[in-house]
Amino acid sequence: xxxxxxxxxxxxxxxxxxxxxxxxxxxxxxxxxxxxxxxxxxxxxxxxxxxxxxxxxxxxxxxxxxxxxxxxxxxxxxxxxxxxxxxxxxxxxxxxxxxxxxxxxxxxxxxxxxxxx
Amino acid sequence: xxxxxxxxxxxxxxxxxxxxxxxxxxxxxxxxxxxxxxxxxxxxxxxxxxxxxxxxxxxxxxxxxxxxxxxxxxxxxxxxxxxxxxxxxxxxxxxxxxxxxxxxxxxxxxxxxxxxxxxxxxxxxxxxxxxxxxxxxxxxxxxxxxxxxxxxxxxxxxxxxxxxxxxxxxxxxxxxxxxxxxxxxxxxxxxxxxxxxxxxxxxxxxx
Numbered sequence: 001x002x003x004x005x006x007x008x009x010x011x012x013x014x015x016x017x018x019x020x021x022x023x024x025x026x027x028x029x030x031x032x033x034x035x036x037x038x039x040x041x042x043x044x045x046x047x048x049x050x051x052x053x054x055x056x057x058x059x060x061x062x063x064x065x066x067x068x069x070x071x072x073x074x075x076x077x078x079x080x081x082x083x084x085x086x087x088x089x090x091x092x093x094x095x096x097x098x099x100x101x102x103x104x105x106x107x108x109x110x111x112x113x114x115x116x117x
Numbered sequence: 118x119x120x121x122x123x124x125x126x127x128x129x130x131x132x133x134x135x136x137x138x139x140x141x142x143x144x145x146x147x148x149x150x151x152x153x154x155x156x157x158x159x160x161x162x163x164x165x166x167x168x169x170x171x172x173x174x175x176x177x178x179x180x181x182x183x184x185x186x187x188x189x190x191x192x193x194x195x196x197x198x199x200x201x202x203x204x205x206x207x208x209x210x211x212x213x214x215x216x217x218x219x220x221x222x223x224x225x226x227x228x229x230x231x232x233x234x235x236x237x238x239x240x241x242x243x244x245x246x247x248x249x250x251x252x253x254x255x256x257x258x259x260x261x262x263x264x265x266x267x268x269x270x271x272x273x274x275x276x277x278x279x280x281x282x283x284x285x286x287x288x289x290x291x292x293x294x295x296x297x298x299x300x301x302x303x304x305x306x307x308x309x310x311x312x313x314x315x316x317x318x319x320x321x322x323x324x
Contacts, residue, residue, distance in 0.1 A: 003126050003314065010143050010296065010305055011129050058130050081136040 014057035016079050024049050024099045025092030025112050028063065030076060031085040042084055045074055051098040091115040119216045120199045120321040121146045122169035127314050131295060139307055141295055146304040146320060149212040152188040165202040167212060168193035195317045214302050217322065222291045224321045227312035231284035241277040287311040
């Protein structure tokens with residue numbers, strides 16, 4: 001048995017949830033659980049996906065939004081138990097798998113062409 | 118004390134019951150063979166010698182071949198001694214990963230990754246010169262003073278300087294055992310373990 005299979009065997013216990021497919025440039029909303037003391041509530045984070053990184057249960061994705069003129073980025077592990085739901089709001093047309101150039105864009109330039117469904 | 122020899126397979130991450138992401142290292146541990154018992158009368162100290170990982174017979178010296186034959190096993194690549202082994206082991210016995218159980222704390226030692234010739238900032242954690250301005254140039258990562266002048270007129274022994282970094286034996290204490298998979302001889306510990314993937318590690322549990 002190879003190294004990769006052995007690591008996979010360990011990762012097997014991590015549950016990978018099924019979410020709709022999304023890629024860099026898409027606008028998505030992540031609904032995640034947030035704990036305050038003993039209470040649990042849901043919070044939404046809507047933004048543009050900058051990248052999807054990694055594979056299997058350890059994969060992550062980065063989303064960015066502008067909150068009050070300040071850019072906010074969050075990295076979520078795909079298999080995080082705190083993620084409740086992911087919905088795809090817009091499918092963007094970008095030429096790259098990782099759109100880090102998007103961070104420097106402001107105002108009218110910070111627009112991504114939307115794919116018509 | 119109880120222990121085993123193993124090989125670092127790689128790292129991944131798991132989630133605990135609170136949903137927290139836990140970085141962990143996968144180690145292939147054992148099965149090991151007891152190839153020698155050191156005794157007080159004969160060797161002056163008590164220890165158990167374990168051997169792990171098969172190697173080709175043609176790459177084994179005659180002396181070692183004889184050593185392994187005595188224990189009734191095939192030639193092994195990694196041999197190490199454990200002192201104060203608590204469970205009585207006989208010559209030729211097999212030690213498996215089942216000596217550990219989930220939730221226990223173990224110490225793992227191995228040879229750290231070699232980093233080559235490194236400066237004092239990386240090697241000893243010096244801060245370097247924090248200013249890029251105020252008259253400083255080309256000394257951002259310099260060590261600064263290495264001692265006084267005419268007295269003592271020399272540099273004290275053991276002064277921390279640049280040099281070969283890493284590639285030394287390092288032991289990490291108190292790593293929690295997250296999982297034991299006896300069918301595949303796997304041990305999953307919380308946190309990182311010294312050395313690159315595929316390197317040999319020694320796992321000990323002091324109780």
